[in-house]
Amino acid sequence: MQLRKKHKQLLLTFLLLLLATVFFARPGGGHSYSGGTGHTGGYSGNYSSPDGTIIYLLFRALPPEISIPLVLIILFFVFLKNQKAKDDDFMVVSSSTSAHIRNKSQEIAKLTARLKAIDPNFSYILLLDFVWLLYTRFYTYINDPKKLLEIQAFFKSDFLSSIIKMPVSYKINQIVIGNIAISALKIDEENVKVTFSIKANMTIEAEKKAERYLITEKWTFERKRNVHSPEPSKMKALRCPSCGAPAYFTDSGYCNYCDTYIAPGEMHWALAARAVEKMQIISTNQLFAYSAEAGTTLPTVKDPFLHKRMAIFAKTHNTNWSDYWKKFESQIVIPYFEKIYDAWSNLKWEDARAYTSDRLWEANKFWIDLYKANNARNILQIKVVRIDAAKIDIDRYYESITVRIFASGLDYIVDKNGKLIAGSKKHSREYSEYWTFIRRTGVEEDKIPVNCPACGAPLDNINSHGICDYCGNKITDGNFSWIVTLIVQDEEYSG
């Protein structure tokens, strides 16, 4: 057991003074402050206590007018030193505070509402899908200029030219996006610009060596203001914004199918700028690292239009919000939470397939595979304590409800023999996360599916693409029921 610094100091003070006791104490005898004629002095005394306590010696050796204040002064300084030690970690960095993040998210929410007024087809969920797809394709094709050219209509100006002229020698695969959120939005007279903050991890193979990297970047997309967003089929796949054929453009930017010149940003979103903020190698140690919960006590980040949208949602579904909320908590949030965390704890991530979007499932599958590769398991025995509504978004194609789930319970990692590696089997951990549920507009199903919502077959045959292998229907894009599409930690959620 490692002693804390202040305990070490107190122990050292005690030992120093105790040393005097051990040195001078004599069983059955003692000494008195009798002075002496020389430096060594002589001592005799009638002290009969066998212990020779420190305080006694101190008071005998020095007059009380000195010894008492001396002890008090020493103790006072020890106290001050301990207080000062608390400031060891003091550091102020000029980064966003939680208040600023909240203000910024409110600003973005208002601008998003303005964008929807200009573009009735705008769907945040579909835009996330598009960004997700483009990000993955870009990195997959990064060392293949021909493939990059095929999707050049989605990149503005000279963004790709430097990469195409001087292709990179490394290869990137196993791209997993952990989190993606709007960090800035600008609407001016001519253009709309949306900046996404993306956290991803990927394997980079170079010089016959593969390393896993965690990357944080900002991607800024631009589009003409007067353009309406394409329909879902053109947002969920990279397609020619003109004819809808799979993206396949010539060197000069013409669609190979319809021969239309697609100027980036004229008909569809195009990447205008990219900035890598952080890049670090992921080690296995990070899998087993537990850090203190940072955001549990932060206030819930609520969308400024939450109450207005609660009313709109309730009216759309011919209900009142408080009744609907009770049903949503008990029949959607809690059952989904339990199913997904059970699948996680049991390393049977396929059991969560029917309840999660493709993105979320793939992102977490990476971690499950890492646990399996390390013969470890993260066990979560947790219960939902409270649920706060944070955001409701309704557009032409999707409706989404973001909730903040507060949970408490045991969270620990064990090896294949059940031996504890990290966390605690005894002490509960309290935390919260923001979960976003989505479903297609018009869908009314409000229960967790126990069978395939399309054909009624058991949910034991949902493949990795979210398709029921019994009936061939994709059930994980919200067409039939709610699915979870995003899980964000409380300290990272910004609206």
Add this chain to the structure above:
Amino acid sequence: MLYLKQFDNTFRQQLYKTIAEIEQKADIETVVIIKNESCKYKDIPLKAASLTTFAIVSILVFVPWPVNPYVIYFTTVAAFILTYLAVDVLDFIKRRLIKPERMQRMAEIYARALFQKSNMHLTQRHTGLLIFVSLFEHKVMLIGDKAIYNKVPEHVLEIIRNDLQQIFTEEETALSLLEKLKEVSGILGKYLPAVQNKENEIPDNLDVNL
């Protein structure tokens, strides 16, 4: 340190706003880091305690009148402990016992380490600027990337450094820092004018840990 309380949440919010204003007026990616100290200087209290102890022992052993050995022992131990604690805890004493050049050097080393560790040198236009404030040493360090040194004359940077250094003469150090930073934005904007549609390359939630 009592004045650490000045750097509370309100200050942090205002600091963030001030940085945002700087970046609107000048093409620089600024990060301000405030740390209580750049080095522990553990040798200083040890040296002071050793010297004091030696002095006490010398006095007590060679005084012409007899002194109880217990007095010598306890006074020596107490002198060592008291001096060590006093020098370690009381910053104004410790600061006077450390050479100014040493404090300057330690603050600079720490600032450069922070600059590297936070990847501030990786911005596209090399316009990263770290303003590092080390409270114990009473030092403000400016560490900039290539573009800062190429475009801003050294004497101007010196003026900015000296100006920022003045915050330690003010009682409201935190407030003074914010005011000085606003002045700095005006000066730097002349040499590195703001660029339209500039992307922030340094993350909002910069996480630096040496």
